Amino acid sequence: xxxxxxxxxxxxxxxxxxxxxxxxxxxxxxxxxxxxxxxxxxxxxxxxxxxxxxxxxxxxxxxxxxxxxxxxxxxxxxxxxxxxxxxxxxxxxxxxxxxxxxxxxxxxxxxxxxxxxxxxxxxxxxxxxxxxxxxxxxxxxxxxxxxxxxxxxxxxxxxxxxxxxxxxxxxxxxxxxxxxxxxxxxxxxxxxxxxxxxxxxxxxxxxxxxxxxxxxxxxxxxxxxxxxxxxxxxxxxxxxxxxxxxxxxxxxxxxxxxxxxxxxxxxxxxxxxxxxxxxxxxxxxxxxxxxxxxxxxxxxxxxxxxxxxxxxxxxxxxxxxxxxxxxxxxxxxxxxxxxxxxxxxxxxxxxxxxxxxxxxxxxxxxxxxxxxxxxxxxxxxxxxxxxxxxxxxxxxxxxxxxxxxxxxxxxxxxxxxxxx
RNA sequence: GUGGGCGUAGUUCAGCCUGGCAGAACACUUGACUGUGGCUCAAGACGUCGCGGGUUCAAAUCCCGUCGCCCACCCCA
Numbered sequence: 001x002x003x004x005x006x007x008x009x010x011x012x013x014x015x016x017x018x019x020x021x022x023x024x025x026x027x028x029x030x031x032x033x034x035x036x037x038x039x040x041x042x043x044x045x046x047x048x049x050x051x052x053x054x055x056x057x058x059x060x061x062x063x064x065x066x067x068x069x070x071x072x073x074x075x076x077x078x079x080x081x082x083x084x085x086x087x088x089x090x091x092x093x094x095x096x097x098x099x100x101x102x103x104x105x106x107x108x109x110x111x112x113x114x115x116x117x118x119x120x121x122x123x124x125x126x127x128x129x130x131x132x133x134x135x136x137x138x139x140x141x142x143x144x145x146x147x148x149x150x151x152x153x154x155x156x157x158x159x160x161x162x163x164x165x166x167x168x169x170x171x172x173x174x175x176x177x178x179x180x181x182x183x184x185x186x187x188x189x190x191x192x193x194x195x196x197x198x199x200x201x202x203x204x205x206x207x208x209x210x211x212x213x214x215x216x217x218x219x220x221x222x223x224x225x226x227x228x229x230x231x232x233x234x235x236x237x238x239x240x241x242x243x244x245x246x247x248x249x250x251x252x253x254x255x256x257x258x259x260x261x262x263x264x265x266x267x268x269x270x271x272x273x274x275x276x277x278x279x280x281x282x283x284x285x286x287x288x289x290x291x292x293x294x295x296x297x298x299x300x301x302x303x304x305x306x307x308x309x310x311x312x313x314x315x316x317x318x319x320x321x322x323x324x325x326x327x328x329x330x331x332x333x334x335x336x337x338x339x340x341x342x343x344x345x346x347x348x349x350x351x352x353x354x355x356x357x358x359x360x361x362x363x364x365x366x367x368x369x370x371x372x373x374x375x376x377x378x379x380x381x382x383x384x385x386x387x388x389x390x391x392x393x394x395x396x397x398x399x400x401x402x403x404x405x406x407x408x409x410x411x412x413x414x415x416x417x418x419x420x
Numbered sequence: 421g422u423g424g425g426c427g428u429a430g431u432u433c434a435g436c437c438u439g440g441c442a443g444a445a446c447a448c449u450u451g452a453c454u455g456u457g458g459c460u461c462a463a464g465a466c467g468u469c470g471c472g473g474g475u476u477c478a479a480a481u482c483c484c485g486u487c488g489c490c491c492a493c494c495c496c497a
Contacts (some may be wrong), residue, residue: 004488059495063421081497110497115421117491126497194495209494211422258496268497279497306497336454365455373457384455 001234007071008114008122015324016282016311020032020125022322023310024107024355026153028185034127034146036103041085043109046305053084053289057200057261066122068363078111081259082128082285083302088130091295100298101133107307119309121276128304129283132290135299136235140265140285141241146249147269147281150305156271156313159280161248163267164255165235166203167227169288172263175226176202179217186216189191207256218254231264238265261286265301273316274309281305328419330372331358332365334384342383354419378419381411 005011009330012020017132031038047067054061055202064076079085089095095102107127112400116122129146131139144161151159166172171291179202191210198205200279205217242249249267257266274280291297329348333339342358349356359371365382372380384395392405395414406414 007489064495081440091459098483112496113496115493116489118492120496124497128497276492277496282497304497309497331455366451366457367449369457371457380457382456386455394456396456403456403458 004177006122007114010121010123015254018324019311019314019322020307023154023185023307024127027105027107027150030146030153030163031105031129034103034142034149036105036131036146039086039089039104039106040108041079041082041089042185043111044076044081045079045085045088047077048195049084049088049293050077050080053087053259053261053293058258058260060112060258064114064175066111068115080112081110082106082108082126082304083130083259083261083289085300086128086130087132087289087293087295090130090289096114096133096296099133101131103129103131103223105129108161117277119274119306119312121308125307126304127307130302132300133298134301135234135287138241139239139299139301141245141247143283143303144242144249144267145245146197147283147303149311151269151281153316154310154344155279156310157317158273159271159313161267161269161271161272162252162255163239163249163265164252165231165264166256166262166266166284167231168210168263170315171226171228171231173205178226179203179205189216198329203256204258234264235344257282257284261292263287267303268340271309271313273313277309279306280288280309280313322377325355326376326378327357327372328354328377329356329381329415330368330375330377331356331366331381331383332372332413333358334365334382335388338383338385338388341388341408342381345381345383345408346413349415352416354412379415381415 010168018343023366028038047065050061050065056062060080065080068076070076086106088101090104098250105128108125109123110126111123113122114120123298123307127150129143131143132202148161154206167175180198183190183194183198183202183205185204187198189212190198190205191208191213192212194205194208197208208214209216239249252268255266255268262284264285264287267282268279269281270278271280272278281303283301285299285301287299288297329349331342333342339360340359357375359368365384369380378396380394380396382400387393390405392402392407393411395411395418396403397404397418
């Protein structure tokens with residue numbers, strides 16, 4: 001029997017996991033400087049949560065969720081995105097009563113049953129943010145600034161930011177209705193997908209990639225004129241705030257987003273190195289979500305970054321990646337007696353905060369040195385029969401090749417001193 | 421759901437067209453240097469040629485089937 005990882009999932013191996021950690025650590029640093037706190041929600045939720053929030057007729061819910069019925073006859077899904085669970089947790093735990101304004105972040109795996117492809121896995125990883133409790137346009141700008149700050153800190157360059165204003169729920173309804181009406185007689189000319197969209201989710205025709213659909217739909221339609229005064233003013237304020245921070249963006253009136261909960265500001269960040277799956281982050285405002293889920297009527301704004309794609313973009317642009325962490329000291333031993341002595345020395349070193357390792361395979365000294373080199377050890381401690389007899393070990397500096405004899409009892413202090 | 425490509429050593433791949441000993445590079449182990457890393461040189465180990473069937477004296481190679489993976493459409497992070 002040979003076992004394989006499930007299609008669309010993959011292992012993150014020791015050779016690369018430190019790169020992931022590095023990005024996560026940098027993101028955490030940025031989050032705390034912006035005053036965001038981590039929230040960790042379960043990977044499984046009630047299926048109904050996503051149907052209600054993301055939308056029944058979105059692709060994500062209608063054909064991409066990993067859903068199942070458990071032994072207690074409950075309908076459960078692996079989370080396909082992070083916003084709905086966080087909002088659920090916000091409401092369920094009365095976070096608004098603790099502080100009216102919650103700035104939350106999360107990082108972890110999400111699951112969508114799509115056909116795997118470059119930059120698209122069935123288990124993928126997101127770093128996301130939900131700022132819940134304000135309708136102020138400065139929040140939109142802060143969230144976008146935060147996204148940019150994280151990309152900067154992890155070394156992503158040359159990304160482009162696109163913005164759009166979807167308007168409030170009323171505006172969206174008006175636009176949907178108008179689209180439906182305007183396209184009813186042109187339906188035959190549209191692609192098969194758009195025919196369905198017109199019926200189920202008319203807004204989505206706006207970002208159809210089919211050239212024919214584009215000319216039909218965009219030629220006869222100015223989405224912006226369906227915006228109410230409030231929404232128009234809000235968006236202009238957001239842009240003003242962004243300008244005040246010198247954030248570069250372009251406005252794309254056809255960004256719609258595939259999740260129904262968005263209102264007003266929506267945005268996408270893409271990276272040119274990635275080919276067709278080029279979105280590395282996206283988000284927007286969702287002012288009706290908390291109330292529609294039974295919580296308080298408060299404004300909110302958030303985004304999610306695709307960690308896997310950030311990793312790809314870093315590889316493609318040979319941006320500086322995290323260095324593998326080095327080992328302070330590797331102990332090479334010759335003989336069984338030296339091995340058992342080294343075992344206790346190693347433990348003492350580790351207890352005092354020095355990183356160290358040794359091997360137990362009775363390899364030649366040469367092979368042990370090679371291992372030490374591969375591990376990036378800064379020092380090697382050599383212990384053989386001679387050293388045992390003298391109560392000393394040879395301490396070798398791998399970079400300078402300098403060697404010195406050090407008494408066993410002085411080893412911890414000497415190495416701590418030199419490894420600084 | 422729809423199209424295209426690919427499955428051969430740990431990895432990246434050549435060999436397939438035109439059937440005839442299972443290959444290269446890198447990585448790994450050992451040695452040259454009896455107890456000292458990177459560089460060099462040498463030797464060694466590593467294979468169900470995805471799987472099943474067929475044709476043939478002979479199949480990695482040709483034929484049929486099957487499974488898996490990748491890429492793209494779509495959608496999305």
